[in-house]
Amino acid sequence: MHTDDRREKILQAALEVISIHGFHDSPMSVIASQAQIAMGTIYRCFQNKESLIHAVYQTLEQRFHLAVTKNLPADLPLQERFLHIGRFFMDxxxxAPMDFRFLEQFQNSPFGATYRRDRILGPSGSGFLHxxxxxxxTEKTLKPLPIxxxxxxxxxxxxxxxxxQDLGFIVLNDSLIDKTVAACWDAIRK
Structure with a gap:
């Protein structure tokens, strides 16, 4: 098996295991077992568990960023772009509930503390949302608040x-999502 294939198997296994069990209850041995590879193979691809967790996060971040920017028509008015982004985010x-669970854990943990806002907005303001x-x-469409x-x-x-919804407390449908995204827009628009 090629190194890139092994790396992808490890990333997918880590995503699956961590999204279900969390960071602390996901030892490298369980991730190796899920990936159906030898334990030493993980350490040939990743220096340690922390570097593996960061690699999973970066993979998910790239996947989301590519998907949202690919599907975002640049010629839409600002309000429509916000509604599109919000709806796309929800969809x-x-x-991809495992992606969502992993990202939630990452962004609300010490692992994600340094990434939380910079990675959404982009370093030095280079992110698509920024x-x-x-x-x-600039167009004074939004309330004058920090980004x-x-x-x-x-x-x-x-x-x-x-x-x-992931916890089973509510069930979202298309209509409810559209209304909620519109309400979020109303919260920030001037």
Whole structure:
């Protein structure tokens, strides 16, 4: 088996195991077993568990970023772009619940502390969302708040609803998602 194939198997196994059991209850031996590889193979691909966790996060982040930017029509008005991003975010997380669970754990753990906002907005403001937010603030479409607060007001409720659905507390349908994304837009628009 090629090294890249082994690496992908390890990343997928780590995603599966960690999304179910969490970081602390996912030893490398269980990840190796899930990937159906020898324990030493993991350490040939990743220096340690922390580097594996960061690699899974970066893979998921790239996957989401590529998907959302690929499906975001640049010619949409700002409000429609926000609604599109919010709806796409909800759809993506519902279609990929393991991704959502892993990302939630990562962003709310010491592993994700250094990434939390920078990785959403991009280093030095280079993220896709940062550009849209700056454009909306420049056009005075949004409330004059720091970008981090605008992100929290827009995405925070969506994340909370996805978490509640994942826990079985609520059932989201298309209509409810559309109304919720619109309400999140209303929270940040001027």
């Amino acid at each position: 993506y997380c519902q279609r 550009g849209i937010l700056i454009e909306a603030l 981090e607060i605008l992100c929290a007001l827009f995405f925070g409720p969506l994340i909370c609803l996805l978490r509640d």
